[in-house]
Amino acid sequence: MGGVVGRLIELADAATAAEGGTLVRDRGEGDSHFLVFDRASAAVRAACSLQRSILSESWPAELEPLVRMGIHAGECDYAEGDYLGVVVNQAARVRATAHGGQIVTSHVVAILAQDLADIRLRPLGSYRVRDFAEPELLHQVEAPGLSRDFPALETLENAVPPVTAIISLDLCGARTRMTGLGPAGIGEAQARFMGFLRDRFEVGGGRFIKLVGDGCIALFDSPLAAVDFIREVSARTGSRDYATRAGLHIGHVDMVEREPVGVALVITHALMERAGPGSILVSPTAADVLEGYGVTAVPGPVVTLLGVPGDWQAYTLRSR
Numbered sequence: 001m002g003g004v005v006g007r008l009i010e011l012a013d014a015a016t017a018a019e020g021g022t023l024v025r026d027r028g029e030g031d032s033h034f035l036v037f038d039r040a041s042a043a044v045r046a047a048c049s050l051q052r053s054i055l056s057e058s059w060p061a062e063l064e065p066l067v068r069m070g071i072h073a074g075e076c077d078y079a080e081g082d083y084l085g086v087v088v089n090q091a092a093r094v095r096a097t098a099h100g101g102q103i104v105t106s107h108v109v110a111i112l113a114q115d116l117a118d119i120r121l122r123p124l125g126s127y128r129v130r131d132f133a134e135p136e137l138l139h140q141v142e143a144p145g146l147s148r149d150f151p152a153l154e155t156l157e158n159a160v161p162p163v164t165a166i167i168s169l170d171l172c173g174a175r176t177r178m179t180g181l182g183p184a185g186i187g188e189a190q191a192r193f194m195g196f197l198r199d200r201f202e203v204g205g206g207r208f209i210k211l212v213g214d215g216c217i218a219l220f221d222s223p224l225a226a227v228d229f230i231r232e233v234s235a236r237t238g239s240r241d242y243a244t245r246a247g248l249h250i251g252h253v254d255m256v257e258r259e260p261v262g263v264a265l266v267i268t269h270a271l272m273e274r275a276g277p278g279s280i281l282v283s284p285t286a287a288d289v290l291e292g293y294g295v296t297a298v299p300g301p302v303v304t305l306l307g308v309p310g311d312w313q314a315y316t317l318r319s320r
Helices: 002-018 040-056 086-097 107-112 179-203 223-238 263-274 284-292
Strands: 069-071 077-079 082-084 103-105 120-127 136-142 163-172 208-212 215-220 243-252 254-256 259-261 279-282 298-304 311-318
Touching (some): 002 040, 040 107, 040 136, 086 136, 163 223, 179 208, 179 223, 215 223, 243 284, 263 298, 263 311, 279 284, 284 311
Parallel strands (some): 069 103, 243 279
Antiparallel strands (some): 120 136
16 A cells, blocks of 8 residues: 555656646645645646546556545645645545545636636535535536546535436337438437437536436436426427437435446336336426426326335326
């Protein structure tokens, strides 16, 4: 482990120097490191570079490190080679919200950082973070080559993954309609559709998406964003004479090896399989929550779900 920590210091040194920053050695406790930059954008680029270096390194068996990073910006005092002030403590608190392999920034960093090219700072929502007087809007740094899907942030009110709006969506009859396209045409059509799914997911501020067959599994913090996502996808496919079907449930999801698991996903997929073309079949839980947002679902079929005791009264939303 000593060799791993030593190599991490070398990689951190290189990433920091490339962006004109400083690695303050006296500030790093244990296997952590304290990096300082004049510009927020330099800090973001250095963090991405360091994560890529960690991912591409050949580590000893069973000692591959997962490094969490937090970035904050503000005024500091400088004395005897060290940086002092509450902003330093706040940076550490931002880091504490992240998971291994994840880069999280405060809102001020997202405002200040410019010239990031293909790096994106995606807002994750407002959270109560220790040493911040008000709820802080936190952002996840996303860039090519870096992981994007992580459990919920570790914050004062959110130490475990939250209850999540879960979507299971499928394109009905796609294979039949694509028969005349040939292998190349089918691949091209599917690629366009999958690209559209990702685009609409990102616009809606989703938490996780996995493309499955002719559809996807997607997680949203907001049930309204989940419904909007389904309806936008349905509108696009409907204009091309296709139809979607979807299941929507709200429940607890765990992430295991960066994949969502839990009975809530089983329920959502079962609802999707029972939904008719052009409709969204939702669970009683989702129907109750959506009612609070002014979205009314009408009673649908009573369904039996594999692995879930009893019968469920499902509800229907029109997808368009």
